[in-house]
Amino acid sequence: MINQLRKVRKKLLAQGKLRRYFIYAIGEILLVVTGILIALQLNNWNLNRSNKNIEIQYYETIKNQLEQDLNAILGNMDYNQRYLDQFSYAKKLIIINNRSKIDTLGRISLNMKYYSDFRRKSNVYQTLISSGEIKLINNHDVNEKLQSLEEVYVYINRLEEIHRDVIIFQIIPMVSQIIRMDPLKIEKPEALYNYKFQNNFELLIELMIEKMGIYKQAENDINTAIKHINQELVDKK
Numbered sequence: 001m002i003n004q005l006r007k008v009r010k011k012l013l014a015q016g017k018l019r020r021y022f023i024y025a026i027g028e029i030l031l032v033v034t035g036i037l038i039a040l041q042l043n044n045w046n047l048n049r050s051n052k053n054i055e056i057q058y059y060e061t062i063k064n065q066l067e068q069d070l071n072a073i074l075g076n077m078d079y080n081q082r083y084l085d086q087f088s089y090a091k092k093l094i095i096i097n098n099r100s101k102i103d104t105l106g107r108i109s110l111n112m113k114y115y116s117d118f119r120r121k122s123n124v125y126q127t128l129i130s131s132g133e134i135k136l137i138n139n140h141d142v143n144e145k146l147q148s149l150e151e152v153y154v155y156i157n158r159l160e161e162i163h164r165d166v167i168i169f170q171i172i173p174m175v176s177q178i179i180r181m182d183p184l185k186i187e188k189p190e191a192l193y194n195y196k197f198q199n200n201f202e203l204l205i206e207l208m209i210e211k212m213g214i215y216k217q218a219e220n221d222i223n224t225a226i227k228h229i230n231q232e233l234v235d236k237k
Contacts, residue, residue, distance in 0.1 A: 076116040
């Protein structure tokens, strides 16, 4: 089409028909501009389609990680609750000074060294932020919930570190002075029922209750984020 216009334009120019020459010249320019605009539109369309596919992949990857995190959180909640119940029972035995349950109290005391410890395997969200690819996650609700969840994870890990330090530097040294590990024997029964030992249970119970609360918040945030992602995947597919 453009070649034909050029031939006509040259012919008109040779014939001295300037007005018609300019009309054909303008037509040629318009065709070129239209072609460029169409090419740009197609390029933008292809880019948007590519970004959309990448965004879907990111949503699916994030959702997979969140589901793994949720399973880990639920497992740690069960683990934490199991020992929380034991320690609450042990505290009661000490308060009422039930000496008939001394062996039970001794066994529970040895369990004071166990604690839940949530650690996720990967962090897709931080990877997206570091790479700058987070801009492809267009859903504001998803972004907001993931950011909130990051703060919750940081707090959880801090609580885990505190719990670990309490066990290493306070619980284990005291328990080892009162109870023989192998064979199991209560070497200092009075110390086992002492208020100082009760305070250790009190400390762990308060810490574990706080952990249950933040675990629950993480569970809620994860479920909400997954809900937003599922809706986004439905809308985009």
